[in-house]
Amino acid sequence: MSRFVKKTIRKKGLPAGTLVPVSEKKLDKARIRIIDYDVGNLEEREVDSVEDCFPFKDKPSVTWINIDGLTDMDVIEKLGKHFDVHPLVLEDIVSTGQRPKLEDFESHVFIVCKMLSYDDVGKEANAEQLSLLLGENYVISFQERVGDVFEHVRERIRKANGRIRKHGSDYLAYSLLDAVVDNYFTVLEKLGEKVEGMDDDVLNNPVPETLQHIHKLKADMVFIRKSIWPLRDVLSSLSKLDSYLIKESTGIYIRDVYDHTVQVMDSVEALKDMSGGLLDTYLSSVSNQMTEVSNRMNEVMKFLTIFASIFIPLTFIAGVYGMNFDYMPELKWRYGYFMVWGVMLVLGITMLAYFRRRKWI
Secondary structure (H helix, E strand, O other), X not given: OOOOOOOEOOOOOOOOOXXXXXXXXXXXXXXXXXXXXXXXXXXXXXXXXHHHHHHHHHXXXXXXXXXXXOOOHHHHHHHHHHOOOOHHHHHHHHOOOOOOEEEEOOOOEEEEEEEEEEEOOOOEEEEEEEEEEEOOOEEEEEEOOOOOOOHHHHHHHHHOOOOHHHOOHHHHHHHHHHHHHHHHHHHHHHHHHHHHHHHHXXXXXXXXXXXXXXXXXXXHXXXXXXXXXXXXXXHHHHHOOOOOOOOHHHHHHHHHHHHHHHHHHHHHHHHHHXXXXXXXXXXXXXXXXXXXXXXXXXXXXXXXXXXXXXXXXXXXXXXXXXXXXXXOHHHHOOOHHHHHHHHHHHHHHHHHHHHHHOOOO
16 A cells, blocks of 8 residues: 555644655665766766755756755755745655646746556565656756666767757656656566466466455556556646747657557556456356366265165165064065065165156266
């Protein structure tokens, strides 16, 4: 449930825009990395003080400031004050339970989305909030912890591959969003492999542990859908945004990311249907197993019932002539023993023939 609802430590009576750290402390100190570039120059370094980021606000080159960790309120407050970020935006940055959204301010655009990852140990999908501030010549990204899906974007900047060094900050923001969406396909591919791996277990060995795995998979699908679905509206709004910060040439690429998000949602819906189908198949397999067990039990009970039905009258006859009375005429009859055996055999054969005629056996 912690994946679906993230709690934040709040105090009653605080004014709007008050920064309160997230409840789960990820980093003791924020990690600040800066990449500043243009067509011919590149500067990349990690800084210890947030004040080192201030000179990049008015530089003509493109600057990417990445903040890992949302527990150092002093860093976020100083950065927000210097870059003229609204206090409510700063509050949304540190409140990591935000729904993906887009807010347009005159000097910058604020974007919130979910960055997914797959835990190979726990076999589940996880998400962290990614907040982006897009300015005229800068992008500031805020992450909950160290580690992201942007390494290939950094490599493109370092090696000047593609268009990224030739375009502005809006193209950098697009590249980051594109990396996030592309990683969705990776996570869904692993979940798809998990679904395929469960097919044989559901059909051949539907144990209670299989049902637990199916419910966990369905929870993953709900979690991913909740994380991705609002991003479609964010990208659609971003591609149509009437702002000098988004160039028309970049809007084409943003629409392409929107198309990828639609494909992701189609994959999510398909996996959701498949996980629901696994549950139906599991219940059907268990029902078939129960039916087979019940049929075997019925066959056993049928055999025992027929066997007992044949021997009940024979047991009655044997019981009657097993009584120790002095005056039983048949006891002294010379052929009485053979006659009783004959009656018992005829009775047993007659009952077998009757049962077979009625198709009971």
